[in-house]
Amino acid sequence: MSPPGNPRYAIHAEALRKRYREHHALDGFDLAVPPGTVYGLLGPNGAGKTTAVRILSTLLRPTGGRAEVAGFDVRSRPREVRRRIGLAGQYAAVDEVLTGRQNLVTFGRLFHLGKQPAHRRAAELLDRFGLTEAADQGVKGYSGGMRRRLDLAASMILAPQVLFLDEPTTGLDPRGRNEVWEAVRALVADGTTVLLTTQYLDEADRLADRIAVIERGRKIADDTPGGLKRAVGEARIEVVVRHAADLPAAVAALARVADAGAPPEADPAARRASAPVTDPVPALTGTARTLHGQGVELEDLGLRRPTLDEVFLRLTGRRPDRDAAGADHPERTDGPTAEPADPAAEPTDDKEAAEL
Numbered sequence: 001m002s003p004p005g006n007p008r009y010a011i012h013a014e015a016l017r018k019r020y021r022e023h024h025a026l027d028g029f030d031l032a033v034p035p036g037t038v039y040g041l042l043g044p045n046g047a048g049k050t051t052a053v054r055i056l057s058t059l060l061r062p063t064g065g066r067a068e069v070a071g072f073d074v075r076s077r078p079r080e081v082r083r084r085i086g087l088a089g090q091y092a093a094v095d096e097v098l099t100g101r102q103n104l105v106t107f108g109r110l111f112h113l114g115k116q117p118a119h120r121r122a123a124e125l126l127d128r129f130g131l132t133e134a135a136d137q138g139v140k141g142y143s144g145g146m147r148r149r150l151d152l153a154a155s156m157i158l159a160p161q162v163l164f165l166d167e168p169t170t171g172l173d174p175r176g177r178n179e180v181w182e183a184v185r186a187l188v189a190d191g192t193t194v195l196l197t198t199q200y201l202d203e204a205d206r207l208a209d210r211i212a213v214i215e216r217g218r219k220i221a222d223d224t225p226g227g228l229k230r231a232v233g234e235a236r237i238e239v240v241v242r243h244a245a246d247l248p249a250a251v252a253a254l255a256r257v258a259d260a261g262a263p264p265e266a267d268p269a270a271r272r273a274s275a276p277v278t279d280p281v282p283a284l285t286g287t288a289r290t291l292h293g294q295g296v297e298l299e300d301l302g303l304r305r306p307t308l309d310e311v312f313l314r315l316t317g318r319r320p321d322r323d324a325a326g327a328d329h330p331e332r333t334d335g336p337t338a339e340p341a342d343p344a345a346e347p348t349d350d351k352e353a354a355e356l
């Protein structure tokens, strides 16, 4: 680990563990996030993403291992960590009854900003997140995307070095997701380090410099989005012809656009041919044009991209279930007080950690 104040990594976790009775929510989790980057934590429900975020943001004490955020140990220096982080979750923490501006001013005051500075910061953040026009409207009239952007703004009141985003777009429509993605990109351009948890491969793909895939509390892959997708397979064009006799024509058309060294595959029983492509849009239009010109009747023509399921299938040899922990884990209990003492746990370093 590196000295506080000048950390090599904005987030650094080594062999992090969290146990609930016999159940390992985190089971030896390592992470090294360079400053100024976006790191995606990708995994199905119950994989351990929220547990990791809660430990790194000092809300939950690990059973073992260690972690530093902004150069400070999360267990022995939680106050130092909290001063430097922001946290925005799946459920917007903003107050429906207040306006956007009132929410941000209230958060500013809670963080001990004076009245004027709180108003100034609120105005800056409303502007930054494209909410100036709606600033004085009640939040209950906001769209889902606007609420999440306001939530992001609230987590940025103290301009944190490290921002934890726990499934920031779950439940949003495509427009809302895009709005949040834009807001996150703007933060990163200003130098904030972001740890983003998500169940969506495309979200991690668009935002993250690097992605850790987590399953059953363990990291099972850690790569750039490109590397991850290459491991899973590129996008494929799929053609289904109406008449079996046209299948060779479809294969030939696909061969013209397929990646070098990756010949099309044909499934005569399904009258289907497919091929991997790196530049999908021209490949798709080219294939459509060729086959149309030859009078080939199509039943279907489409682009298939690797899905999160396929990432998991490739990485683990099985499809992700919706609760990766299975049925044998204990009933969920809330808060660290419900945990039994763990004889294997490392000792707490000082009194401050008792506030966790």
Ligand code: ATP
Pocket (backbone or CB within 6 Å): 020, 023, 024, 025, 043, 044, 045, 046, 047, 048, 049, 050, 051, 052, 199, 324, 325, 329, 330, 331, 332, 333, 334, 335
């Ligand atoms: P989601 O996408 O559903 O939020 P996640 O990847 O964030 O999932 P976690 O919330 O970290 O997963 O949960 C990891 C595992 O630990 C799950 O099996 C969950 O049931 C279990 N777990 C989490 N908190 C507790 C708790 N307080 N008591 C018992 N088990 C818990």
